[in-house]
Amino acid sequence: MLFFKNIFLILSLWIICTLGFAESPPPASTLPPHSIEQLLEERKRAVQLEQEALQVTTQQFNEQESLWATVKVTIETTVITEKYLQEADLAQQEAKLAWEKRNIAIQNLSDTLKKKELEQQTQQTKLDSLNQQVVDTELRVIKNQQISELTDDIQLQAQIIDLIKQQLDIAQKHLEVAEQFSKLMTQRFSVLMDVYNQQSRQQLSVQIEQQQQYYVTKSEELQKQLDTLQDEGKSWQRELLNGQLQDVDEQTQKVARTLRLEQIAVLLNHWSELNQQKSLNINDLSDIETVYTELSNMQTLLKNKHLVIQQQQALLQKRGEALAGKDQQLYQQTLSTLQTIETRLQSEIMALPPLLTQIKQVYEHSETLYKQIVKETLLKRRIIPSTMTGWEKLGNDFADVPIIFWKQLKLTLLNFKHTAESIPENRWSMISIGILAWLLFFIGLRRYLTHLFQQLESMAEHSFAIDTFLTLLRLLNKNAYSIAFSGLFTLFIWIAQPNLTSTLFAFILIFPWLVVKIPLNLAWLLLAEKEVIPPENQRLYRNLRWVIMVTGLFVVITALAHLIDIDSGITAWIDTLFMLFLSLTVIPIMMIRRQTLHFLEEKAALKNHWLFVIRFISLLIPLTIITVSLLGLVGYINLGWYVAASLSVLGLVLTGWLILQGGLEDIIYLWKNYALKYSQNGLLWTQDIIPLFHRLLGIALAISTVTSFFWLNGWLNDVAMEDGIQRLANYTLNIFGITFTLKNLLLAGVTLWFVFWFGGWIRRVTYRWIYVNIIDLGVRNSLSVFTQYVVLIVGLLLGLQVMGIDLTTFAVFAGALGVGVGLGLQNIANNFFSGILLLIERPLRTGDIVNIGDNYEGTVTKLGIRSITIKTWNKQDVIVPNSQLISSAFINWTHSDHLLRITLYIGVSYDDNPHQAKEIILSTLSNIPNILADPAPIVTLWEFSDYFVNFRIDYHINLQTGSSFTTRDLLLFALWDNFKAAGITFPYPQQDIHVKELT
Structure with missing residues (x-):
């Protein structure tokens, strides 16, 4: 207990000094003149005493730290009593209290210093104002006296401020020692608590194991009695033994559950302490949730067992209603045993709800605290010293880093030495065989790679995949021995199993050279031609080499700073220097990126996709560095x-x-x-x-x-x-009185995108394959479009459902849409529904020849939901709204079939034989290939005109095989030739003029 007595003495001394620091001296202006010098002397003595106290407390802290280091070695073999643990907790709380009082004292001194500086500034302002005043000769003596008094006061204030600053610096050092002592006490209490909990668990485990062994022995005895029991006439005795055996089994399981509940109680205390210390992590939250689930399952299991026992009792009571004599006694004993089991289960069930509630409360509190810790940790800023003392301490801490590194290196080497000496000699022979096999494997691998290089290089054509694979194999070949020796070191670590700190320290010192060597070799393989780097690539390789090597060095320094036991403030400053270095590497990295992309575009035959991958990766690296470095620098x-x-x-x-x-x-x-x-x-x-x-x-x-x-x-x-x-x-948006969340909007957007894409896909599939047996292309296209619309409507409803819109309340939006349709969207809606009617009624199809309002004539090329597209004979695309087709008449030349009747009128002279002309016309029609024989052409003497006999010619053509313009052209030329050969002439208008007289 001497350790605690020394601790309490140190804490008492700190508290006394703290109370002295907290006292604020009276203002100098309120003191009589003879007390000023006394005040200064008291201040100086106080500073001297505080300096001496600092030396004493520092020395005592070092002694206690050394004493704890000695005690810590044997702490695991020491029996930790509850009283010992309480004393450690009390020492921890006292240390925290001393540290808090130190903070308060420093705050008081800081406030006093600010107040004194403000007073000094006010007096200096008065002095300056007084010096600038112009007074008469009579008042000059009074002015000089006031100036002298103010000057003395300012000098006195300066001396007091200087003493307060000295006190504040000493108080800062006291605070640092108090903080270190508080950390030592907290660490000590944590270690003692862990050892105490471990010893308690071990004692409890031993007790429970003894109880379980007792119940197992008793269960074996009952089982032997049950096995030796005869079946004839002893059914109730067998029931009693089964009940007793069931009772023993339940007691055995209860012992295991009791042990688990005790462990959970210890865990609850541990989690409560973590909450108080604000040192939770995500694994602790996961453990709490796991324990809660475990207890819930235990509660469900106990309830099920309780229900089974009740059912078993009810069945037993039905069987024992008419019993008498010895069977009645056995029945009562069996029933009593089951009731005992039921009572025990009921008590266990009743004990679980409060524990579940407590765990739930701990989880909720821990979850809130963890969120707060994460936020505070991420937003915690680096502390910059505000005084010269702070900067001096920072410099001294930096100077201690090489010493700490050297100590850790020696400890690591010593730990490896001890672990190597602890390996038995027979295991060294096995290790030697493993090392030899490992080295032989890599020698064989290099030979195989050399043979593989020759095969790949002999190929006539190299794809990008083969070139990449060949480069990776060359990289493996160059680093084979390095990987081999690194593997041997890893094997030694796995066999020797040194402590974690030594292992990580060795890995940080050894493996970075391999991590640096591989990128350098890769750069050399990519840039070299015939084992030599061309002059145009030497600059790129040089930049890569320096950036990789210096970055590797800084990474090693930063990793070691996080591993070895140095002050967290020094670690933060090393991180800052590392991030400053990263910010300086952005420009070289961008230059390397530009040169690398230029090299790849010229030398490598890359697809656009792979070139985009390289561009993206090379751009993401500097962007990440800029972001990280800026956050670190601020x-x-x-x-x-x-x-x-x-x-x-x-x-x-x-x-x-x-x-x-x-x-x-x-x-x-x-x-x-x-x-x-x-x-x-x-x-x-x-x-x-x-x-x-x-x-x-x-x-x-x-x-x-x-x-x-x-x-x-x-x-x-x-x-x-x-x-x-x-x-x-779950961020909500309100549109038209309907609430949306960002999650629902995102899901709805993805759903609608997929639905529109799937609608287009289903339209293509149905047109090409599902409706392939429909000969009418227009009908096929319309059905495929209609199928697409069905998919889109279903997808739209699904998207609305995903957005969280109740379709029954969608009537409000539909009403707003109706108003919008009535005001501004009438034409669009008219065309939309007209398109649906056109798909249903099918008055025209794709490929039909139509004439709309004597304005547009041509072939229908596209049927849309809003309009149709007609390609005229002049090769012009005319977009016609669907509403015009529904509301107006139009001509569809090919609605029922593709036959088109054409009528021509041909006139011959009255001097020619009309019978001969008709025969020639019929003969000419039969010789034109595009004119159909069925229905047959008809030639009719139509009328006797003024100067010619007019014939009407009616013939039919198939628009799928012939053109009306071409057929008409062929027919007219043929009639001209045939009429000319037969001497039949085409009359032209004539007029006879009769002159009655000439004068």
Whole structure:
């Protein structure tokens, strides 16, 4: 107990000094002149005493730290009593109290210093004002006297301020020692608490194991009695033994449950202490949730057992109603045993709800505290010293870093030496055999790689994949021995199993050279030509080498700073220097990026996709560095590291996604080629089925990428991040009185995008394959469009449902839409519904020849939901609204069939024979190939005109095989030739003029 007595003496001394610091001297202006010198002397003596007290407390703290280091070695073998633990807790609280009082004293001194400086500034202002005043000769003596008094007061204030500053500096050093002592006491109490809990658990485990052994022995005895019991006439005796055996089994299980409940109680105390110390992490929250689930399952199990026991008692009571004699006694004993089991189960069930409530409260409090800790940790800024003493301490701490590093290096070497000496000699022989096999494996690997290089280089054509694979093999070949020796060191670590700190220290010192060597070798392999780097690539390689080497050095320094036992403030400043260095590397990295991309564009035959991957990765690196370095330079070190980790994971995940996406593109390309080559329905596969799989795999890959990003960052189980994401996802928007959340809007957007894409896909599939037996292309197109509309309507309703819109309340929006239609969207809605009517009634189809209002004549090329497209004979596309087709008459030349009747009128002279002309016309019609014989052409003497005999010619053509313009042209030329050959002339208008007289 001498350790605690010394601790309380130190704490008492600190508190007394603290109370002395907290006293504020009276203002100098209120003191009589003879007390001023006395005040200064008291101040000086106080400063001297405080300096001496600081030396004493520092020395005592060092002694206590050494004493604790000695006690800590044997603490695990020391029996920790509850009284000893209480004394440690009291010492911890006293240390914290002393530290808090030190803070209060420093705050008082700071307030006093500010007040004195303000008074000095006020007096200096008065003195300056007095010096500038112009007074008469009579008042000059009074002025000089006032100036003299003010000057003396200012000098006195200066001396007091200087003494207060000295006190404040000493108080800061006292605070540092108090803080270190508080940390020592907290660490000591934590160690003692862990050892005490471990010893308590061990004692409890021993007791419970003894009880379990007792019940197991008793269960074996009962089982032997049950096995030796005869079946004839002893059914109730067997029932009693079964009941007793069941009771023993339940007691055995209760012992195990009691042990678990005791462990949970210890865990509850541990979690409560973590809450008080604000040192929770995400694993603790997960453990609390796991224990809560375990207790809930235990409660359910006990309730089920209790119900089974009740049912068993009810069945037993039915069987024992008519018993008498010895069977009645056995029945009563069996029933009493079951009732005992029921009572025990009931008591256990009643004990669980308060414990579950307590765990739930601890979890809720821990969850809130964890969120607060995460926020405070991320937003914690680096502390910059505000005084010269602080800067001096910072310099001294930096000077101690090499000493601490050297000590850790010696400890690591000593630990490896001890672990190597502890390995038995027979294991060293096995290790030697393993080392030899490992080295032989890498020698054989290098020979195999050399043979493989020759085969790959002999290939006539090298694809990008083969070149990449060849480069990776060369990289493995160059680093084979380095990897081999690194593997041997890892094997030694695995066999010897030194402590964790020594292992990490050795890994940080040894493995970075391999991490630096591999990128340098890769750069050399990419830039070299015939084992020599060309002059135009030497600058790029030189920049890469320096950036990689210096970055590796800073990474080692920063990692060691986080590993060895140095002050957290020094670690923050080393992180700041590392981030400052990172900010300086942005410009070289951008230059290297530009040169690298230029090199790849010229030398490597890359596809656009892979070139985009390289561009993205090379751009993400400097952007990450800029973000992290800026956060670190402004003081947010933890936030900078967190952002760096998240952005690194983002870059890794996006890089993997881009690579997998490119690989998927290549696989789809090969699949399409295979389908075209070996499948009878190659077009179906390449145009419709494979693109659907491509799209679905792309969506699955995107979802997997997002999930991987959250999983690698640990956000799936992080309640703080989960809470932030939920708040963002549940952010509400109010549109037309309907509430939306960002999550629902995002899901609805994705759903609608997929529905529109799937609608287009289903339209193509139905037109090409499902409705392929429909000969009418217009009907087929209309059905496919109608199917697309059905899919879009269903998808729209699904999207609205995903957005959280109740379709029964959608009437408000529909009413607003109706008002909008009535005011401004009338024409659009008219055309939309007219398009639906056109699809249903089918008055025209794609390919029909129509004449609309004597304005547009041509072929229908497209039927849309709002309009149709007509290509005129002048090759002009005319867009006609659907409402015009519904509300007005139009001519469809090919609605029922593709036969078109054409009528011509031909006149011959009265001097010619009309019978001969009719025969010539019929003969000419039969010789024109585009004119159909069925229905047959008709030639009719139509009328006797003024100067010619007019014939009407009616003939039919098939618009699918012939053109009306071409057929008309052929017919007219043929009639001209045939009439001319027969001497029949085409009359032209004549007029006879009769002159009655000439004068």
